[in-house]
Amino acid sequence: MVKLFAMSVLYKGPNDSTLLKSAFELQSFGYFQRKSVQEFMGFVTKTIVERTATAARQSVKEKEYMCHVYVRADNLAGVLISDDEYPHRVAHTLLTKTLDEFSAKVPSHSWPKLNETQVTFNELNVMLAKYQNPKEADAMTRIQQDLDDTKIILHNTIEAVLERGEKLDDLVAKSEGLSMQSKAFYKTAKKTNACCRM
Amino acid sequence: MDLDDNFPAAKRIITEIQNIVNSDSKLKEFDLVIQPESQNKSPVIYVDHCLGLESWCVRHVYEYVYQRLISIRKRLKRQVSNDTIPLLTSALLINPEVLTFWNMRRELILDGCLKPDDELQFSAVVLSFKPKCAEIFTYRRWIFFNILKDFSSNHVILNELTIGLTAAAGYPSNYNAWNHCYWFIQKSLEQENYSLISHQWEQTKTWCSEHVSDHSCMQYRQRLLKCLVADKKCLQHLECCTSKSLMRFFNSDERHKLMRPSEDYFDEAIGVALDELYFNEDLIVMYQNHESLWNHRRFLCYLLLDIYNIDCIKEALMNNERRVSTKLSRSNELYVKKHVLWLQTALCIPIKLL
């Protein structure tokens, strides 16, 4: 499926990251799953930004999902979660463009002090809807030809991004952003095929 | 110990589910809601035309309905009665893969206890939970074939095709859903209704470009294409700009000035196939390394060669494929190699990449 699920803009502080704005498109998930999926995507977004170096790009594959991250030199970070059919280069171009537009709209000195409720950046929702079709980004891709493939680090699981000694299970258990239900959801889904067997 | 004593709430739960299914004709979804602990409140959640059942009770409810249904089934005189309906509803929502339970519903339809239209609605809800479940599709086709016996209404069949497409979106390469759609296309062709096939041809084009690794969708298009090419009547409702593709195909390479093929071959059928070939090329350019796209391309080449086994087509195709393969050789290396190898065998001409 060629699909963008989530797009977020964050500020990467010295110790942790703060979400500045996020947009979701989760209609393809079941009604009762959306809440947990959204929470979990938010959790992954934050975790991955914290584990990406400044001025670096990463793409993390997890089953059929892709998580693209770009942390700029000025510590503004963008994360895009898509299906793995969505062209990776387009995804990264999109991140560049998003962060450019964000910094044009919101002055850089305010980033460290802001949180999600204080930011108005509805363009993010518009972009998420528009670029569901990667063809829309075609023109942009050509401009961004200089985007060098080698700069993007590709990981095949989320675990690979984590620092040494860290376990995803522990992070999930500790996370404050995840509700009890989402944690249970994670546990159930992790046991392969578990919810089918209930 | 009697099961009622073990989990008396089961009866209440299945009644609640049945009431919701009966009362809401717009019910669209069923799903399990992960909730490992119970809190003495009803595990049936009903919001916004979506029905959820908390996971803690699923095993117990299923056990309850399963035991009862099997014991009813084991009786020699099968007494189908309205009391079994709530049991069947819950059982099939939780586990729609039990053919026996669908058969019991079939009997209830034949006895007039269930209405076929309500059953179409109910099975669509079940499909939202298990979009690949073959038993559900079979049941729907059974209702159409044995009860409603009417394939003349475009509206009804379009609705069925939409349901098939929704299910296809819910599960990658959902061949059961696509087979279901194709069955209805065949039925409509039997009725000499040629508008639906064109409609599906257009509609799945967009769908394919949104699901580029879906083998089953591509295969569905291949089946449609075969029908389109085989019978001219299928083409009459199609909107396509075939002339453009034809021009492009036969003049693809200036260095190989071609004889224009005779007018006989300028029919719309080849145009449709060529349209698809160029559409496929666009997708391969945009989405790299998808086997499904290359398989589809191979099929298209094969079809062209199979129908129009004349030299000018062969040569034009070879030129076209050489151009495409050269263009994509860097990004899709593996698939290009395979494709070229296959093409060489099929055409019996060695192809050198430019």
Add this chain to the structure above:
Amino acid sequence: MAMETLTRDVPSSMQHHNNSSISNMKHSYVQLSKTCLDEDAQINKKLPKELLLRIFSYLDVVSLCRCAQVSRAWNVLALDGSNWQKIDLFEFQTDVEGPVIENISRRCGGFLRQISLRGCQSVGDGSLKTLAQCCNYIEYINLNGCKRITDSTSQSLSQYCKKLLSLDIGSCSMVTDLSLKAISDGCPNLTSVNISWCDGITENGKFFTFVFFLFYIFYNFEGVEALAHGCPKLKSFISKGCTRMTTRAISCLAQHCTQLEVINLHGCNNIEDEAVIKLANNCNSLKYLCLANCSLLTDSCLVSLAEQCYQLNTLEVAGCSQFTDIGFLALSKTCHLMEKMDLEECVFITDSTLFHLAMGCPRLENLSLSHCELITDEGIRHLSTSTCASEHLAVLELDNCPLITDASLEHLINCHNLQRIMLYDCQLITRNGIKRLRTHSPNINVHAYFAPVTPPPSTGNSRQHYCRCCAIL
């Protein structure tokens, strides 16, 4: 297998004289085995016909039909009208058709006392006319759910069955006012009538012209009045779901049928206090009263019932949301015989009602307080300390009482006779609370939304498919 034989056998034996193919087969079989079976058979030698007849008279329809196929002699005996005084064809509801009824009628004649055709949807007016004509001594007839019958059947019954005591025409949606009028003319001894759900006039409204519609408005109004005049011995009047039932009709009934003991007005939501007050004033021997979903009623009904109907043992007032503690206080002072009370959704009642019921109704066995949201542990404490609690209380429904906590369950340990308790959606009830109750009274059946401790054995699960939610993470 047995059931199949039966459904086939009933009509075949009924049609014995019509020489149906099955009885032909039987016939030849009988001839073959005649010598060894019939007169020579031991049982026929030992037992005189009269005795056999007597034995047969204790058998049900199914067994009689089986016996009828044993031999010629038995056939005659088994199908003797005297054995067919009580007939219940409910089991064969889908198979019974008009001719079966007609054959039965001719065979049974004056012997028939009781017949139940509940759910026999294919039976029509014609065959029932034959029945009425042949069997003049029917006392009990149940036509519940015979949807094809119309007023004409009631007219036949009225004309020929003067001894009728009990009539059930529930769910016969084509039946109208005229039926009740006819019955009231011809059956003065009627003691029991059921006209539940005969209000389907609007559902079938498409078939009727507007003039008809105007006429039907008076259904259960003039009709019930006529009934009241014609059948003063009525003891049981059941009219569930007759939404057009009026206060005037019930008042009239109360006035003339003073022997009424059982009244069910479930869902007759247009009746007002006056109707119930009239009933209370005139029918002092009332034992069973159901007023569920009659939402216009107020406390004054309960007060007048309390003043005059001391015999009352069952009161069902679910959904009568205007009733308050005042009404039940009055009731508990005089109606000491109360055994069953359904107070579901009497949302205004508080612990005070429970306090008084505990004092005044020592025989209470079955109490429903579902959706009575003001009930607290204190009320349950009062209840559990009363005499009814320790000796009689068997069923207690407390579902959707949000204030109830585990403390209530502690109090209920005193109820030694408690068999079933409903606790659905009582959010303050915990698994541990239920566990404690269970340790004290292990046989109690607790209904709540908790999974049982023992997980069920895995049932036949079919092929595994990966579903989307498994792949999300």
